[in-house]
Amino acid sequence: MTLLVTGGAGFIGSNFVHHWLSAHEEPLVNLDKLTYAGNVGNLQSLAQDKRHVFVQGDIGDTALVTQLLNQYQPRAVLHFAAESHVDRSIHGPLDFIQTNVVGTCQLLESVRAYWSALPADQQSHFRFLHVSTDEVYGSLSPDAPAFTETHPYEPNSPYAASKAASDHMVRAWHHTYGLPVLTTNCSNNYGPYHFPEKLIPLVIHHALSGKPLPVYGDGMQVRDWLFVEDHCRAIERVLQAGTPGETYNIGGWNEKPNIEVVKTLCHLLDELQPRADGQSYASQITYVKDRAGHDRRYAIDAGKIHNSLGWQPVETFETGLRKTVQWYLDHADWVSGVTSGAYRQWVDLHYGD
Numbered sequence: 001m002t003l004l005v006t007g008g009a010g011f012i013g014s015n016f017v018h019h020w021l022s023a024h025e026e027p028l029v030n031l032d033k034l035t036y037a038g039n040v041g042n043l044q045s046l047a048q049d050k051r052h053v054f055v056q057g058d059i060g061d062t063a064l065v066t067q068l069l070n071q072y073q074p075r076a077v078l079h080f081a082a083e084s085h086v087d088r089s090i091h092g093p094l095d096f097i098q099t100n101v102v103g104t105c106q107l108l109e110s111v112r113a114y115w116s117a118l119p120a121d122q123q124s125h126f127r128f129l130h131v132s133t134d135e136v137y138g139s140l141s142p143d144a145p146a147f148t149e150t151h152p153y154e155p156n157s158p159y160a161a162s163k164a165a166s167d168h169m170v171r172a173w174h175h176t177y178g179l180p181v182l183t184t185n186c187s188n189n190y191g192p193y194h195f196p197e198k199l200i201p202l203v204i205h206h207a208l209s210g211k212p213l214p215v216y217g218d219g220m221q222v223r224d225w226l227f228v229e230d231h232c233r234a235i236e237r238v239l240q241a242g243t244p245g246e247t248y249n250i251g252g253w254n255e256k257p258n259i260e261v262v263k264t265l266c267h268l269l270d271e272l273q274p275r276a277d278g279q280s281y282a283s284q285i286t287y288v289k290d291r292a293g294h295d296r297r298y299a300i301d302a303g304k305i306h307n308s309l310g311w312q313p314v315e316t317f318e319t320g321l322r323k324t325v326q327w328y329l330d331h332a333d334w335v336s337g338v339t340s341g342a343y344r345q346w347v348d349l350h351y352g353d
């Protein structure tokens with residue numbers, strides 16, 4: 001028994017790899033292209049672990065994916081690989097179409113060919129688990145109920161549109177070909193190994209570097225935050241007991257306006273690593289130009305996965321955020337490793353003026 005994981009050197013994928021191998025003997029093959037967001041350093045502690053096979057490559061490389069499927073005979077594919085940053089999708093959408101839409105279709109086709117040739121009992125137990133986002137549902141008004149699995153798709157950013165398209169492809173491969181797929185739509189994650197161009201790790205990194213903490217617009221956009229380990233547990237549970245063809249929303253029941261998240265981070269840092277001048281990190285908060293087409297509010301109704309699979313988050317926002325801040329304080333080497341070169345170019349391009 002083996003799993004094939006795509007994008008397992010990224011933020012959520014690498015957390016999943018660690019989570020899985022800490023609880024299971026079953027090995028996994030980790031296929032990752034190592035874009036700017038992929039980092040083998042996230043997997044360093046597994047270097048001697050024979051249950052983890054890392055392969056650098058593209059999900060759209062049919063020859064490579066076919067070879068890996070035939071060689072390792074996985075019982076499931078867990079598809080994390082994607083271009084994942086909304087702001088980058090605004091600067092350059094085509095990479096998102098290539099990996100998230102075209103790449104996912106190429107992967108689906110490679111997997112379908114492999115799955116079709118399996119003996120009947122293995123075919124019925126096989127799973128293709130597609131990891132997606134709440135952003136496919138679009139933006140909620142302040143008092144609207146949280147997204148359920150039947151909420152209409154109304155993606156607003158190029159990233160969200162590319163993920164929505166990939167969700168539709170996965171659905172179609174189930175309905176047309178019978179591929180046993182599972183789709184999860186999760187809210188904003190945070191935790192260890194989060195690349196510091198997303199809000200929470202960016203604020204921690206900028207605070208400690210004495211830089212401005214950029215808050216878009218009025219800072220009142222709402223996101224529903226989930227500690228990454230809780231997301232990994234949810235994926236594990238959906239893989240184990242989810243019904244093929246179903247989708248599962250995953251969220252933390254933690255709606256927070258961005259400015260509150262930033263201020264909470266500042267207070268945690270004030271406590272755990274106070275500034276030398278005794279001032280609060282909150283004095284570094286700087287309101288900047290809003291993101292184009294910025295979605296105002298996301299909120300997930302995680303009732304289905306709770307009621308049907310018994311999953312619920314373990315961490316509260318307070319416990320998860322404290323763990324996250326402590327992890328970044330303890331891993332300054334990791335942060336300096338990923339914030340050189342290309343990272344600085346991105347910060348200059350995006351926040352430059």
Ligand code: NAD
Nearest residue numbers: 007009010011012033034035037038058059081082188189
């Ligand atoms: P990430 O950007 O940190 O990691 C993506 C990984 O995919 C990287 O390691 C990258 O090298 C790899 N990759 C990119 N293109 C590839 C390709 N063509 N072939 C092989 N590998 C490729 O992203 P993340 O935050 O870990 O997100 C993982 C998945 O979870 C994505 O599908 C994302 O849409 C989804 N998701 C993320 C969040 C979140 O808050 N981060 C929330 C819900 C869903």
Ligand code: TYD
Nearest residue numbers: 086188197198199200214215216221223258
């Ligand atoms: P982000 O972490 O990029 O996730 P997403 O866009 O997928 O929700 O952003 C989270 C929220 O924080 C989003 O509303 C945009 C906002 N934000 C800022 O205010 N400043 C920043 O510098 C960044 C990166 C994000």
